[in-house]
Amino acid sequence: MHQGLALDNGQHILIGAYRDTLQLLTTVGVATQDSLWRMPLHLHNLAGHGVSLPQLPAPWNLLAGILSAQGWSWADKFSILRAATLWQRQGFRCDPALTVAEICQALQPRVMKQLIEPLCVSALNLPASQASAQVFLTVLHDAVWTGQGSSDMLLPKVDLGRLMPDAAHAWLSSHGAEVHTHQRVDAIEPWLTHSVLLACPPWEAARLTQSLAPEWSALAAGLVHTAITTVYVRTQQRLGWSYPLLALDENAQAPAQFAFDKGRLSADPAMKGVLALVVSASSTDRDKLSTQVLQQVHDQLGLHDATLITTVVEKRATFACLPALVRPSMQVSKGVFACGDYVAGPYPATLEAAVRSGFAAIEALAQV
Ligand SMILES: Cc1cc2nc3c(=O)[nH]c(=O)nc-3n(C[C@H](O)[C@H](O)[C@H](O)COP(=O)(O)OP(=O)(O)OC[C@H]3O[C@@H](n4cnc5c(N)ncnc54)[C@H](O)[C@@H]3O)c2cc1C
Structure with missing residues (x-):
């Protein structure tokens, strides 16, 4: 608990293609339409630049999303359409030794910055220069090519403990299982x-x-392993974003990639004005990250009254893919x-x- 708020160790995004996770949630009795905020894949920054995929069957969702990308030139749009066509023709397979940056060499810099880098770092928790191209292509295929709604983003409206483990615990107990929590296994x-x-x-x-x-x-x-840092801040200012998620312009001094409006996601009135800023593939210097991200919130989001609630650094958040x-x-x-x-x-x-x-x-x- 921080300032009376139950805050997760990090903000999670599910996508429509998480077939088994959604099935499991339903099995244990979670009403996913109430617990998850469904929105299209939306990678717009505050200036409105970036890509948003409409809810159409593949490949029309991608085609429409790319062609209507805000702030992109025709050269930007054609570079990603050409690359996506090639990846599809190759069955989303590539040499496992390649990085994402290596299969994206023909893409325009703006496409890398506003589409590939944010997708890659949020899915694989590594920058494109280091991440596995094959795993990236698999995620891209499942998100964009496996049916309507698979690329949608699903944002938890409740904390993760309530979303899944609590429901699973109750379901297991009601089916006769003995569940022992808070007990460390020392040896087999x-x-x-x-x-x-x-x-x-x-x-x-x-x-x-x-x-x-x-x-x-x-x-x-x-x-x-690579780290993920989540910086929680509070503001009194009105946000006026179209969705509870906004892409940020990441750079060395402004490391957060996404901002989440927790006040809009949560039914808890205490969450009003709380933002979660996510730094995937982060360094582990907590104080430096807190200062940089707070500055980023002031500069990029214009929230000059924002104050820090807390910063959570998960040093071993994910294995490096x-x-x-x-x-x-x-x-x-x-x-x-x-x-x-x-x-x-x-x-x-x-x-x-x-x-x-x-x-x-x-x-x-x-x-x-
Ligand atoms: C900050 C952060 C943000 C993330 N964002 C996303 C996201 O947006 N989307 C997404 O899909 N994924 C995300 N992930 C990744 C996701 O959380 C993990 O992939 C997932 O939780 C892994 O589940 P798991 O069951 O493998 O391991 P865990 O969830 O780590 O579960 C392992 C369990 O084992 C328990 N345990 C450990 N040692 C012992 C022991 N000796 N005895 C008994 N129990 C033990 C632990 O307490 C824990 O409960 C994120 C992760 C982090 C840290």
Whole structure:
């Protein structure tokens, strides 16, 4: 709690293509239309520049979004349409060793800055110069090409704990499961290893499996992580944004990529005037980030009265989704499985990756 507010460790965005996450939420009784704010993929800054994808079937959504992009020249628009056509023709596959920047060399700088960089850093938590092109293409395909609404952004109206774990806990209890929270697993007892599912972060899974499966453990321990910082501020000024999300003009001195209007998202009156500013792929210098982002809020959003509530730096927010990365497999050893966003799969570290991995592991456990 900060100033009486329940604030998440970070602001999450789901997208319409998060098929399994949305299914899971529905299964455990969450009314997603009430708990999530659905809006089109909207990457406009305060000046109105950027792309917004209308709710049309693919590829018309992309075509209409690109052709109507505000502040873009025809050269900008044609460069991304050409690239998207090529990626589609190649079945959204590329050499796994390539970075996003490498497959985007023909794009105009404005397209990189206002479309590819924000998409890449929010999905993979890495800048285009470092992120895996293959994983990026997979996310792009699922978001833009898999049916109407798949590219929509879904913003939680409640804190994440209430959105998912609380509902899951209640559902499990009502189905006869015993749920023990706030209890750390210290070790896996050898007699237990006929049917174990590790659903913890990779560094914990690595510690727990060190003697059981040294190679698997070393792979999990070797994953590099990148940080996400969320700066919460308060303003009394009126915002007047079209949506509760705004893209920001990121640069070395102004590191936040997105601003969220928590007051508009939440039904809690105490959230009025609260903004969450997200710095993906951030450094970990909390004080410097707080100062820079507050300045960015003053300069780019014109909110001169904004004051800092708190800054949350998640140092190991996601594993670094680097080109050709080898991720730990679902099976650790006989009877022992792992699930989580870091387990081998097509997606970067996201809620959807974690949920899909969980479903796959449960299926495998059922066969043991
Ligand atoms: C700041 C931030 C912003 C993000 N934004 C987005 C976003 O916009 N969209 C998106 O899709 N994803 C986002 N993510 C990523 C998303 O949160 C993760 O991919 C997802 O939560 C991973 O789920 P998981 O089940 O793999 O791991 P976790 O959610 O980390 O769950 C692991 C659990 O294991 C528990 N645990 C650890 N050690 C032990 C132990 N020894 N014994 C028992 N329990 C243990 C932990 O307490 C935790 O509850 C964000 C992440 C962060 C940090």
